[in-house]
Amino acid sequence: MKKIIGAVLLLLVLSVAGYFYFKQPPQPQYKTQKVERGSIVSTVSATGTLNAVVTVQVGTQVSGTIAKLYVDFNSQVKKGQPIAQIDPALFLSAVQQSRGNALNAEASLAKARVTLADAKRTYNRNKALLVEGIIAQSDLDAAQTAYDAALTGVRGAEAVLLQTRGALRQAETNLNYATIKSPVDGIVVSRNVDVGQTVAASFQTPTLFTIAQDLTKMQIDTSIDESDISRLKVGQKAEFTVDAYPEQTFEGTVVQIRNAPVVTQNVVTYVAVIGVDNRQLLLKPGMTANVAVQTMRKDDLLKVPTAALRFKPKAEKGKEKDKGKGGKGAGMTAAAPKGSVRMQGEGRSAAANGTKQTVYLLKGEGKAVPVAIITGISDGASVEVVSGAVKEGDDVIIEQVSQDKKKSGMGGSPMGPRF
Structure with a gap:
C-alpha cells in the first residue's frame, strides 16, 4: 500500500513539474552578426x-533648298569640312548683280573725278583772268560754284561705290554660307535634313546637324x-x-x-x-x-550592421507601444534625430552621423544586453562605431526569430483532416 501511495505521489510531483516546465515561455532566439573591422565608403x-x-548644333544663315549632303549619321568630320550644300543659283545671281553695280559705281566715280579736274582748271584760269581784269567777278563765282559741285559729286560717287562694294561682299558671303561647313572636329550624331528639303532662316536658325566634338x-x-x-x-x-x-x-x-x-x-x-x-x-x-x-x-574601423540599430526586443517594443497609446503624439512616427544623414538603400537608415544609438549584444545564456554606442559614417549596410562598449568579434543582434510551438502535422485530428 505504501508503494502505491509513493508511486502516486511521485507521479503527481512529476505531473506538476512537467506542467510548469512546459508552461514556461520558450527562450527567445536571435539572429546575430559579428562586429568586425573594415572599410566604409559613404556615398x-x-x-x-x-x-x-x-555638342555643337549646326544651322544655316541663309534660306534655300538642300542640294547636296556630304555626311550622314556617325560621320567623322574635320573643322571647315563641307557637310551640306544649299542650291547656290540665287546667290550666284546676287553676286553678279552686286559686282555689276560695283563696276558701275567705279565708272561713276571716275567720271566725277574728271568733272572735278575740269572744274578746277576753269576756276584757276578764271581766277588769273580776274586779276588781269579780263573777266568779271561773276564769272569767277560761277567757276567756284562748279568746282564745289564737282568736288561734292566725287564724294557722292565714292559713297555709292562703298555701298555697292558692301553689297557685293554681302552677296559673296551669302554664297559662301550656301556651303555649310563643320565648325569643329567631331562626329555627326544627328542629321535633320534631306536633299530637296527647303530650310528657312528668316526668324530662327534651323538646326541641320548636331556634332559631338569628342566622344x-x-x-x-x-x-x-x-x-x-x-x-x-x-x-x-x-x-x-x-x-x-x-x-x-x-x-x-x-x-x-x-x-x-x-x-x-x-x-x-x-x-x-x-x-x-x-x-x-x-x-x-x-x-x-x-x-x-x-x-x-574610412579604412580599418569598427563597424556594425545598420540592421542592429533598428533592432529592439519585442518586450521593449510592446512597452513603447503601450506608452504611446493615449499620450501626446500617439500614432505618430518619432522624428529623426537632428544631424542625421541620408543613407543609401531602402529609405533612411536608423544610423545617424555622430548620434548616440543602442545596439544589443548576445551575452551569457542567450540574453540580449543593450550597449550604447556613438555612430559615424555609413554605407547603408554597415555603420561606423566611433565609441562604445563593443569590440571586434562581439555578436550583435540584428533580428529576433519567432518560434512557433505548433509543429508541422501536430494539433490536428489523429485520423487526419476532416472532410
Missing part, C-alpha cells in the same frame, strides 16, 4: 544623362537633392552603371557643381557634372546613368 546616389562635353570624353549631368549637395566637392570619385552594361561599373570624377537651383514640383535639386573617360567608346550620348559619388571613405 550620395543620383541619376543623370550622359552627354558629350561639347572619348563625356559628362553626366546628375540631379543632387538639396539635403546632399553640401557633401559633394569637386574632385570626388564617382562610380556609375548604365542599363546597356549592367554588370560593368564605370568611374568618373566630379568636375563641376552648379549653383543654379532646379525646382521640380517644389523639390529643389542642383546639377553636379561628372567627367567620364570614354576611350573605349562604350558609352553613348543620352544613356541614363545610376551614379554613386564617394563623399567619404
Whole structure:
C-alpha cells in the first residue's frame, strides 16, 4: 500500500513539474552578426544623362533648298569640312548683280573725278583772268560754284561705290554660307535634313546637324537633392552603371557643381557634372546613368550592421507601444534625430552621423544586453562605431526569430483532416 501511495505521489510531483516546465515561455532566439573591422565608403546616389562635353548644333544663315549632303549619321568630320550644300543659283545671281553695280559705281566715280579736274582748271584760269581784269567777278563765282559741285559729286560717287562694294561682299558671303561647313572636329550624331528639303532662316536658325566634338570624353549631368549637395566637392570619385552594361561599373570624377537651383514640383535639386573617360567608346550620348559619388571613405574601423540599430526586443517594443497609446503624439512616427544623414538603400537608415544609438549584444545564456554606442559614417549596410562598449568579434543582434510551438502535422485530428 505504501508503494502505491509513493508511486502516486511521485507521479503527481512529476505531473506538476512537467506542467510548469512546459508552461514556461520558450527562450527567445536571435539572429546575430559579428562586429568586425573594415572599410566604409559613404556615398550620395543620383541619376543623370550622359552627354558629350561639347555638342555643337549646326544651322544655316541663309534660306534655300538642300542640294547636296556630304555626311550622314556617325560621320567623322574635320573643322571647315563641307557637310551640306544649299542650291547656290540665287546667290550666284546676287553676286553678279552686286559686282555689276560695283563696276558701275567705279565708272561713276571716275567720271566725277574728271568733272572735278575740269572744274578746277576753269576756276584757276578764271581766277588769273580776274586779276588781269579780263573777266568779271561773276564769272569767277560761277567757276567756284562748279568746282564745289564737282568736288561734292566725287564724294557722292565714292559713297555709292562703298555701298555697292558692301553689297557685293554681302552677296559673296551669302554664297559662301550656301556651303555649310563643320565648325569643329567631331562626329555627326544627328542629321535633320534631306536633299530637296527647303530650310528657312528668316526668324530662327534651323538646326541641320548636331556634332559631338569628342566622344572619348563625356559628362553626366546628375540631379543632387538639396539635403546632399553640401557633401559633394569637386574632385570626388564617382562610380556609375548604365542599363546597356549592367554588370560593368564605370568611374568618373566630379568636375563641376552648379549653383543654379532646379525646382521640380517644389523639390529643389542642383546639377553636379561628372567627367567620364570614354576611350573605349562604350558609352553613348543620352544613356541614363545610376551614379554613386564617394563623399567619404574610412579604412580599418569598427563597424556594425545598420540592421542592429533598428533592432529592439519585442518586450521593449510592446512597452513603447503601450506608452504611446493615449499620450501626446500617439500614432505618430518619432522624428529623426537632428544631424542625421541620408543613407543609401531602402529609405533612411536608423544610423545617424555622430548620434548616440543602442545596439544589443548576445551575452551569457542567450540574453540580449543593450550597449550604447556613438555612430559615424555609413554605407547603408554597415555603420561606423566611433565609441562604445563593443569590440571586434562581439555578436550583435540584428533580428529576433519567432518560434512557433505548433509543429508541422501536430494539433490536428489523429485520423487526419476532416472532410
